[in-house]
Amino acid sequence: MTAERFVRETRTFKASHVLPPDTNNHNTLFGGKLMSYIDDVASVSAMKLARGPVVTASTDSVDFLHPIPVDHEVSLEAFVTWTHKTSMEIFVKIVAEDLLTGERTVCATSFLTFVALGEDGKPTMVPKVIPETKEEIFLHDSAPERAEARKQRRTRSKHLADLLGTRRPWEP
Numbered sequence: 072m073t074a075e076r077f078v079r080e081t082r083t084f085k086a087s088h089v090l091p092p093d094t095n096n097h098n099t100l101f102g103g104k105l106m107s108y109i110d111d112v113a114s115v116s117a118m119k120l121a122r123g124p125v126v127t128a129s130t131d132s133v134d135f136l137h138p139i140p141v142d143h144e145v146s147l148e149a150f151v152t153w154t155h156k157t158s159m160e161i162f163v164k165i166v167a168e169d170l171l172t173g174e175r176t177v178c179a180t181s182f183l184t185f186v187a188l189g190e191d192g193k194p195t196m197v198p199k200v201i202p203e204t205k206e207e208i209f210l211h212d213s214a215p216e217r218a219e220a221r222k223q224r225r226t227r228s229k230h231l232a233d234l235l236g237t238r239r240p241w242e243p
């Protein structure tokens with residue numbers, strides 16, 4: 072396995088025309104659809120780094136800053152910002168473009184963590200990424216702090232899952 076790759080080798084772009092099957096009653100892109108696009112583009116980027124199977128370990132919050140109306144282009148740009156041992160952080164930027172005027176708006180951003188899996192289905196080591204641009208270096212250098220916050224959140228999520236259990240309300 073290559074021990075290192077440039078961030079640019081993981082850059083992935085996805086664009087779609089917002090049309091009625093994917094819109095809600097406000098004639099804007101359905102939030103769940105956008106989240107599925109985010110996971111999709113991020114998984115492609117993650118596999119460009121790992122060159123093997125990956126799974127989504129977590130998605131940080133997605134703030135829908137602006138709605139994306141019908142007849143706009145929604146485009147997503149993803150790249151791996153940082154890697155640890157078996158996990159990698161992916162950044163996704165979502166931009167809407169009014170196809171009649173060309174006006175563009177950043178509608179959301181998201182950080183996701185993917186984990187590479189080996190043939191045994193267990194987490195396996197990933198190559199390191201080398202940032203080059205100002206944006207890549209900024210996101211790479213600030214990643215360990217976000218990873219630490221995720222680690223703490225995961226511990227809290229596990230405690231909550233243990234506390235809540237699997238019993239349904241109507242079960243004795």
Ligand SMILES: CC(C)(COP(=O)(O)OP(=O)(O)OC[C@H]1O[C@@H](n2cnc3c(N)ncnc32)[C@H](O)[C@@H]1OP(=O)(O)O)[C@@H](O)C(=O)NCCC(=O)NCCS
Nearest residue numbers: 126127128129154155156157158159184186194221222225
């Ligand atoms: C993610 C998963 C592979 C981790 O496996 P695990 O056996 O618990 O392994 P570990 O605890 O050793 O974690 C492996 C790596 O994942 C990272 N990780 C695990 N859960 C994480 C989370 N919620 N957020 C961020 N990173 C996470 C760990 O920090 C570790 O990173 P590192 O190796 O770079 O230090 C496992 O929990 C899993 O399969 N989850 C379900 C994934 C899935 O089904 N995704 C689709 C959602 S529908």
